[in-house]
Amino acid sequence: MTIGDIETPALLLDLDVLQNNIRIMAEYLKDKTVKLRPHTKCHKTPVIAHMQVKAGARGITVAKLGEAEVMANAGIENIFIANQVVQMSKIEKLVNLNRYSNVSVAVDNPDVIDTLSSIASKKNVKINTIVEIDVGLNRCGVLPGKPSVELAKKIARSKGLIFEGVMGWEGYAAFIEDFTKRREECKKCYHKIVETAEQIRKAGMEVNTVSCGGTTSFNIAAEYPGINELHAGSYVLMSLMHSLKKVPFKPSLTVLTTVISRSTQERVITDGGIKAFSRYGGNPKVHGISGVEVHELHGEHGLLDLNDPSVDLRVGDKIEFIPAYPGSTVNLHNKFYVMLGDLVEAIWNIEGRGRVD
Numbered sequence: 001m002t003i004g005d006i007e008t009p010a011l012l013l014d015l016d017v018l019q020n021n022i023r024i025m026a027e028y029l030k031d032k033t034v035k036l037r038p039h040t041k042c043h044k045t046p047v048i049a050h051m052q053v054k055a056g057a058r059g060i061t062v063a064k065l066g067e068a069e070v071m072a073n074a075g076i077e078n079i080f081i082a083n084q085v086v087q088m089s090k091i092e093k094l095v096n097l098n099r100y101s102n103v104s105v106a107v108d109n110p111d112v113i114d115t116l117s118s119i120a121s122k123k124n125v126k127i128n129t130i131v132e133i134d135v136g137l138n139r140c141g142v143l144p145g146k147p148s149v150e151l152a153k154k155i156a157r158s159k160g161l162i163f164e165g166v167m168g169w170e171g172y173a174a175f176i177e178d179f180t181k182r183r184e185e186c187k188k189c190y191h192k193i194v195e196t197a198e199q200i201r202k203a204g205m206e207v208n209t210v211s212c213g214g215t216t217s218f219n220i221a222a223e224y225p226g227i228n229e230l231h232a233g234s235y236v237l238m239s240l241m242h243s244l245k246k247v248p249f250k251p252s253l254t255v256l257t258t259v260i261s262r263s264t265q266e267r268v269i270t271d272g273g274i275k276a277f278s279r280y281g282g283n284p285k286v287h288g289i290s291g292v293e294v295h296e297l298h299g300e301h302g303l304l305d306l307n308d309p310s311v312d313l314r315v316g317d318k319i320e321f322i323p324a325y326p327g328s329t330v331n332l333h334n335k336f337y338v339m340l341g342d343l344v345e346a347i348w349n350i351e352g353r354g355r356v357d
């Protein structure tokens with residue numbers, strides 16, 4: 001099967017680029033004490049998670065319990081849910097998962113700690129539990145310092161729970177375009193988390209994990225003393241949002257579409273609209289053809305402007321796009337066509353697609 005045989009819209013993965021991204025990260029971390037626990041919410045695909053573990057990752061990170069179930073069922077053994085799991089039925093599932101896998105979880109609430117502890121101890125299971133610290137994103141997480149120390153103490157006292165460490169996500173700082181400013185702002189976040197880890201140690205607890213860092217901040221976090229785990233994820237697929245300066249990774253993910261109409265010399269219509277692309281982070285960008293831009297996306301149609309009307313695009317031609325953000329576009333599709341040049345090397349099911357539960 002070649003690229004011309006693929007029914008569109010479809011996700012393409014360039015296997016060489018994907019493997020190279022995994023290799024670049026592994027080589028960068030080879031001689032460092034900081035370890036990688038890649039966030040898999042962007043690809044939601046066990047085979048890619050296995051490739052990352054094989055390349056040296058100590059386990060994986062997921063965003064949702066549903067993703068953890070998919071990855072555990074596919075044989076991934078060391079999984080961290082970097083998010084809050086608060087519904088009783090979900091906490092039960094999380095505890096049950098720990099009978100055959102090792103699934104740790106972030107917490108930021110004392111009542112959730114009580115529920116987790118009571119279910120885990122009833123079922124005779126131990127859950128590694130991590131305090132999520134709000135380092136400035138204003139999303140989940142307790143404040144650094146005393147509130148985090150108190151939560152850590154509560155975990156350490158709770159039956160069925162093991163206090164594992166702290167995590168934060170410097171998302172607001174990691175996407176600052178200018179690298180010097182990005183580094184400055186990220187360091188403020190790391191200072192908060194590392195300081196808090198020290199205070200927890202002073203209170204008599206071991207802090208095994210101090211975790212943060214994404215694709216656009218991995219090399220800042222990795223150099224910061226006291227951080228020992230990174231949860232960068234999109235580096236494997238990349239996207240327009242992640243293609244900032246000073247990031248050595250290349251886009252392996254594109255969305256393939258077909259021209260279905262050339263209504264005028266200046267306008268091309270493709271079969272890829274917002275049901276093929278998430279617009280989180282903006283419109284996708286045409287890959288490999290210059291002078292062609294997204295004008296608008298409708299449900300099932302992509303409306304493109306041709307700056308140069310002589311560009312030879314006809315009905316039936318294929319156009320590739322780089323999405324603005326990977327995870328939300330991947331979640332719209334069932335499979336990746338894994339490409340070596342124009343040849344389809346494999347088809348990988350996106351097992352975690354739709355697992356936003």
Ligand SMILES: Cc1ncc(COP(=O)(O)O)c(C=O)c1O
Nearest residue numbers: 039082169214215231232233234
């Ligand atoms: C908790 C958490 N950690 C890390 C990341 C970094 O991910 P990426 O490397 O995909 O930018 C994210 C992304 O949103 C996140 O939510």
